[in-house]
Every structure is written in C-alpha cells, then in structure tokens.
Amino acid sequence: MTTPLFVGSSWDVETLQRIYDAVESIALEDLNLDVFPNQLQVVSSDQMLDAYASVGMPYMYKHWSFGKRFALDESEYRKGNKGLAYEVVINSDPCISYYMEENSAAMQALTVPHAAFGHNHFFKNNYLFKEWTDPSGILVYLQFASDYIAQCEEKHGLAAVERILDAAHALQSSGVFRAKRAAPFSQEERAKRAAERRKYEAERYNELWYRTVPQEPIVFDQEVENGNDKAAPHLPEENLLYFLEKYSPSLKAWEREILRIVRIIGQYFYPQRQTKMMNEGCATFVHYYITQVLWEKGQLTDGAYLETLHNHTNVILQIPWHHRFYGGINPYKLGFEMMMDIRRICEDPTGEDKEYLPLIAGCGDWRGVLKDAWANYRDDSFILQFLSPQLMRKLRLFAVSHQEGDDKLQVDSIHDERGFDEVRKSLADTYAVVNRDPDIEIVSADFRGNRLLKLRQQIKHGRTLHTKSALQTMTCLNVCWDYPIVMECVNPRGDIISSFKIADGTAQK
Amino acid sequence: MEKDIIIDGRRGTRQKNLGNRQRFVDRYKQQVKKAATENINRRTITDIAGGGDVSVPIGSTDEPSFQLDPATGKRVYVLPGNREYVAGDTIPIPDESGGGGGREGADQGDGMDEFRFILTRDEFMNIYFEEMELPNLVKTGLGKSNLEITHRAGFSKSGPMTNVDLRRTMRNSMGRRSALHRPSDGEMEEVLDGIEILTARERRSADEEHMLEVLRAELTRLKRARTIVPFIDEIDVRYRRFEKRPAPVTKAVMFCLMDVSASMSEAKKMLAKRFFLLLYMFLEWEYEEVTIVFIRHTTEAAEVDEKSFFTDQRTGGTVVSTALILARKIIEERYMSGGWNLYVAQASDGENFSGDTALCVQVLKERLLPFLQYFAYVEIPEVGPFSESGKSNSSLWESYTPIAQAHEFFKMKLIYGPGDIYPVLKDLFAKQS
Secondary structure: OOOOOOOOOOOOHHHHHHHHHHHHHHHHHHOOOOOOOEEEEEEOHHHHHHHHHOOOOOOOOOOHHHHHHHHHHHHHHHHOOOOOOOEEEOOOOOEEEEEEOOOOHHHHHHHHHHHHHHHHHHHHHOHHHHHHOOOOOHHHHHHHHHHHHHHHHHHHOHHHHHHHHHHHHHHHHHOOOOOOOOOOOOHHHHHHHHHHHHHHHHHOOOHHHHHHOOOOOOOHHHHHHOOOHHHOOOOOEOOHHHHHHHHOOOOOHHHHHHHHHHHHHHHHHHHHHHOHHHHHHHHHHHHHHHHHHHHHOOOOOHHHHHHHHHHHHHHOOOOOOOOOOOOOOOHHHHHHHHHHHHHHHHHOOOHHHHHHOOOOOOOOOHHHHHHHHHHHOOHHHHHHHHOOHHHHHHHOOEEEEEEOOOOEEEEEEOOOOOOHHHHHHHHHHHHOHHHHOOEEEEEEEOOOOOOOEEEEEEOEOOEOEOHHHHHHHHHHHHHHOOOOEEEEEEOOOOOEEEEEEEEOOEEEO | OOOOEEEEHHHOOOOOOHHHHHHHHHHOHHHHHHHHHHHHHHOOHHHHHHOOOEEEEEOOOOOOOOOEOOOOOEEEEEEOOOOOOOOOOEEEOOOOOOOOOOOOOOOOOOOOOOEEEEEOHHHHHHHHOOOEOOOOOOOOEOOOOOOEEEEEEEEEOOOOHHHEOHHHHHHHHHHHHHHOOOOOHHHHHHHHHHHHHHHHOOOOOHHHHHHHHHHHHHHHHHHHHHHHOOOOOHHHOOEEEEEEEEOOEOEEEEEEEEEOOOOOOHHHHHHHHHHHHHHHHHHHHHOOOEEEEEEEEOOOEEEEOHHHHHHOOOOOOOOHHHHHHHHHHHHHHHOOOOOEEEEEEEEEOOOOOOOHHHHHHHHHHHHHHHHEEEEEEEEOOOOOOOOOOOOOOOHHHHHHHHHHHHOOOEEEEEOOOHHHHHHHHHHHOEOOO
16 A cells, blocks of 8 residues: 555645656556646745736736736635636646645645646647647747837837737737648747847838838838739738738838737637637546546545545536526536546447447547547537537537527427437537637738728628627727728628728728 | 756746736726725725725726627527427527526627726725825924934944944054054064074074074063054954934824814715815825824814714814814914924815804914915805805805915815815815926
8 A cells, every 4th residue: 555645735845746756657657648848836826816817828928908807817816706727737848837835735636637747738739739839939939029019118108019919919819820821930930030130120220211201011012013922912811910910001010020929829829719628628537537546546545535526526517507607518527528438438338339439439448549539639520529429418418599689599409319410510510719700801902002901701690790899899900000991791692791991090880 | 858847936926917907007097096986985984994905896998809799690509408308499598698698788898897806905095196295395394203314423432343443443453552562563573583594503603692592582572562462452443333313304284174063964074074084095195294183173173083083973063263273273382393384174064153254264364374385175065056166155165265366375175075075185185296
C-alpha cells in the first residue's frame, strides 16, 4: 500500500511537486498523453482574477474592456455569485497554468491533471490548434504587442490609440480566416518583421512629409498595372481586419500594425471557440480518470478522493431545460459524457452501438480512439461522428425550433429511433461556429473612384443582424475606412433584404 | 525541451489589471459619477459616513460587433432533459430568459443591460470630489501639527555609530595626542633605524654598544608611552546631532453652522445634514490638517461634536445671529494667531427672528468676514407659487445678497432637493485653476 501524496488540505510547493509527479506518470504512461513542458504557477486569488480577466495571458496590452471584465468578475466574485475559475491555462509552449493558493490539496490533485495534462494535450494535438496557432511564439508576440501599443500611446496619445483599438475589437470576430490557411510566418517571425518595418519607417521618417502629405499605403494599383496581380486584393474577403489592414488608404502605419495585432490575437483564440466542448470534455475526462487511479493506488486518501468527486460533480452539472436556471448545455457535461461513452462503446458495446458506430464498437482501444478524436475533430464534427443514441437517451436530448414571430416552440425530433440522426445533426449545427457568427464579406472596393467599400451579409434561416450593434460596428468600420461604406444583407435568393451605410459620417440603416 | 517547473507566483506582479480598471473607470466617469450621486442620495447618513465600497450600476457599455439578432429568423435548439414531448408537439415559450426562447429583444450589446460594478471607497471619493478644493488656502503658520522636519543641530558627545563625525573626532584625537606627547611614528622610525644600523655592524665599539643600549631603552619607553596614550580615545569621538522641529503647515478650520429650528422641516434638516456630511467627507478626503467646528443653533447656539451634529433631534425657535456670534467667539479663543485659514459654511431655510437679521449682517461685516478666507451660505428655501429659481424671498437671503455682491469670497446658493446638494457643493468649492 503506497503512502498518500498528502494528508489534510494544506499544501506547499513540495506537495504540489509530488502531486505533479504522480499525475504525470499516469498521464504519460497510462494514457499516453503528449504534452508541452509545463509551467505551473501558484497564485493568490487576486492574481487569479487578473489572470482570468486577461484570459491567462501573462502579457496583454491595456484596454478598458479588460478592466470592465475584471471589474465585473471581481464584483461577482465578491458577491459570491461566481467562484473563481478552478484553473486558467493557456495554449503556449511551455504550457502555463495557474493554481490558486486557496485551493485545497485535493483540489490541486484535480486541477493539475485537468489543466496541465488534459488541456495541454488537447492544445498540442488538435489539428485546429496545430494549423492555426503558434504556441511557442505567442508569448513573445504578446510581449511585442503590448510594448508596441504602449509606445503608440506615448507617441500618439491615449485617445487616438483607444479609438483604433475599439474599432479593431468590434471587428475582431469578423477578422479571422475561417477557410483559408493563415499566413505561413510564425508569430516570432512576424514580430521580427514588424520590428524591421518600424526601423525602416524610423529611418525614412521625414517630419515635413508626414505633416503635410496624407499617408498613402503601398500603391498596389500600380503593381496591378505592372502585372503583379498578387498585390491586388483577393475578393470577396471574409477577414475584414485583414483587408482593412492591407488596403485601407486612410490608415496610418501604426494603426495598421494595431489592426494586425488584434487580428492575430483573434486568430489565435479562434480554435478555442470551435473546440470548447471537446477541450473541456478532454480535460474533465483526464482529471476524472487520473484521480480515480490515484485513489485506487492509495495515493489519494478517501477523503481527498471524495472531495475531488464532489467538485467534479459540480463541474458537470446539467440543469434541465425547463428549470428556471437553465443556461444551455454545459460543455463540460456533454464533453465528459461523450468521452466516457466512447470508452464504454470501445470496451462494452451494445448491439445498437455496433449498428451506429461500427468503426469503434468493441475495438477495445479506447485510449487510441480518444486520442484520435481529440486530434482530428472539432466540436461539430465530433458530435456528428461520435454521439451515440444511448447518450442521447441518457441526456434526453430533443430538438426544437422557433420561428420568428411565433409564440411557441416546435418540437422537431426527440431521442427515439426516428429522431436520432436529426437530433445529432441539429446539435452539431449549434456547435458550428460558422453558424453562430454572421456571414459577412467584403465584395468590392472602388479604389479609383469614390472609394466605396461594399460588404455583403449572407442571410441564413432568416436571421438578420442585430441593428443597434451593427450600426455601432459600421461606425467602427468607418474609423478604419474613412470613405463611404455600404453593407447589403441578402437572402439565399439574392434579394436585398436590408442594408446599412455610412452617410454624412453616421451609420444608417 | 524545457523541464517542467513549478513557480511560486505569489510574490510576483499583482494587480496587473489596475491599469485596465483605471481606464475603464475613466472612460465611464460621467456615468459612474451620475450613478454614484444617485447612490449617495439614496443612502442614509450613517451609511455614507460609514464608508465601505459602493456598488454602482451604469448603462450598457459599448462593445459592439456584427452579431446575429437572436430574435430573428428560424433557430434550432437542442435541449436536455425531455420529460414528455414527442416529435410534432408544441411548447409554449417559457417566461424566464434561458430556456428555449432566448432573450427576446434584450439589448444585446455585450449581453448585459445594466452593468454593476464595485467602486472602492477611494475611487468613489476621487471621482466625487475631483475638481474641488478649499479656496484661498494661503496662510501658513506653525501650530499643532504632526509634521516635523529634522534639522542638523551641531555636535554631541554621544549618539549612534552612523552619526559619527570623523573629522571632528580625528581633530580632537590629534589635539590630545600632541598635548600628551604621544610619540609619533616618525620618532619611532628614527630609533628603530638607529638600532637597525648598529645591530647590523658585526663589531661595535664601546661607544656604539652604549648607544645601542640607550636606543633600546628609548624604544621601550616610546612603546610604553604609545600604549598609555591611545591613538583614539572615547573622549575624542564626536557625533552629528539632529533636532526635530515642527514644519510650517497650512491649517484650516471649517465652521459648520446649521439651523435646526422648527421652521426647518425634517426634510430640510435632512438636506442640510447631507450637505454638511458631504462637505465633511470632502475635507477629510482632501486635507490632512482641517479642523471642523460644528455649531447648531435654534434660539441659542451651541458647539457640538460630530455625532450630535448629525444625529441630534433638537428643535426650537430661530435666532441666527447667535450662531455667528458663537463662531466669532470661538475664533477669538482658539484661532486668532498662528496663521489659521478660516472658513464658514452656513445652512438655513432663510427664516429668522424679526429684527435679528440686521444684527446678523452687522456681525458678519464687522466681526467675522474680516477674518475669513471664504463664507458659503446655503439656503433650503420655501418653494411657493411665487418663487423664482435662483432667488429666494427669505429675510436672510435678501440681506445677504448685497454682501455677496460686495465680496468675492462670500457665496450664496440654493438647494431645492437632494439632487442639488452635490452640484452646489461642487460649485462652492470648485478648483480655481
């Protein structure tokens, strides 16, 4: 019988090291996880609030919206409405995770596998993260970004920087590449190029010129005439920030750089939106498995194990839809249940499982199947591939639809044989980020004429833009493109249902 | 590949978000101010004075983006926990948000209609009393203050080692050594050289032998003398001496005169009390060295302590001059000399015992105003069918008006309701620069 890793709830760095080592050996040898090197940081609760508000990033440029988030989180925490995040962990190499000193030792035995191994492995291996993010460069890049923006504030004043940052933030969700591959340069190289650019600008700086002549960007018109088509904008363009950054004649060089910074950070976080459920499911599964093994081996006392189970149960709590406090499907719950279900199907399938998931039913290698799922799927494709009828019945899932103007909901399908496929498809659709974000592209920009920028929103299922917010965002567009702008919202047939425009400096519908 | 490490970050940078929070508060300052003012108006006196953090709601904070309106089009939801429905059923939309219906028509913005957050008391005070100061705070003088400045004050024969003055010490040491004829190094050297030369010779004459003996005896004597008279003695040592002297400081006294007579209704008394409370908070917040004298009066005036001033329920008739006379008396007794900056803030409903108003004016002109840096009169008037805003018909108001016109540092303001208190206070004590 092995001695427990700790007794009681207090702990110190040595205890944490022991816990870490024990967890690591199970994670690497039993589960075969593949992780970045870990950097665990012990912090106080106010530092945790800090971390939470800046999404865990050790460096971040300053902006009032982070202050607002921080103030809100802090007041919620103080009122007792919201506990602090168990852990905050970021997608970086080394993988940085934060742990609160107020947590009990048992809590750390839960959060360490969750963050330092579960999330870590997912960040390192999932295809979206591998393709779209650069964990080894992000910290360097963020440091560059926050320094650069601080310098801009000194040089150009807080108000000017806030103006462009506010505009960029408003466009951040429409400023990602969804279908195309991002530019091949790593973040570190980007930072280097940016530094070189600045040096180049500084060397060529001519005060008189800057003061009297309006700034023109790299003139790609001539490049096009010279036959260099690559420099012409690729239209339609879904990444609004990219287009503005490259082609807006009204932006100054430093403003372009700021748009680039916001765009890159947005792109870095984009995969997290697409894999929230899987990521949390993975981490929850890992912490559940490892704490159980630790207890079976005698490294966790009964009391400690019970405490972790108690916390685990809270994390995966799902409130039924008709209950007053229903707030949607809990990603931890769905993710965890799906992972457990996959294990069950691999080890002990029913006839139904064999029919619906023949590729994995009874294969016995649940570790391999899970690792493959974590690596090669995202939330919507994961659901399409792996959601079993048994789990749908267990969760009693059913699909309803609501048509604008109706005063009732229509039940489309439930968790019976007729409805399985439809429920699965509907659920997958709700997790597809492309469905949640409006489909907006830039379709034309009249550079030689009045510089009218034309955008198009593709309306799907009759869902239109929220007007007030859209008007404000149009104004933000105007900040980056100081010329006429119009956005048409078209339905699948091509009819223009509504439009927004900038006229006389104000946004109108 | 780096090794896994555990870092104790607790000693690292804290409050990283302080800068961000500052920017947020700055950006929404106007709203925060407005919300904070309303907040103050609602709380009780003891509540405000007690301090603590303030929770302020502000309107939606703008973080717009292009987003789909949840109330439009056809939306499909998958819900957990089906109890009774089959395909084709219909469900009435649940009341509360959450459930299936989403938030119909709610102001999306950032998903929050009203945003509350907690201002620390310091932030609250800062915002509230920004741009306010005591006017004409010019006189400085010595007095009972906690500030002391340390000055050099010569030398002393005792003290801590850090204060040793080497120069003086060595000077004294040299004097003593020379007075007591301590053999110098040079003398020692001579004798030692002589001995060395002689002992170096292998064969010495009788004279030289004798010389050597003399020299050796001399060496012993010198050595002994050097031991008896030390190089540095305790009595040589001198220390630098420091003295604490009170620093000249700006001192101010604020006299708060409140009319608590029966003509002041409860509501008016409440307004007056709030005004003084805010004034008090402002002074406490901005200035370290302000003394506040609380005087309340009916037909008689009495100086009271802070607690009684704000809570006592006394009532009676009205003779305003008693308060002014008492104020003057207190000035004479305590604050005549020593560079005190004197201020008076008087609150009343304007009604006075007939005939007394003339006395008030006289006391003001002759016995108070000459000593004051600033006089603020705040009236909570009777609002009747003939009231013009900005003016009052009360006896005090009419008699004070000429004084205000004649003197820069005499100001009069009206307070109609709680909403006026803060603007009036701000106005009376606006920063000059």
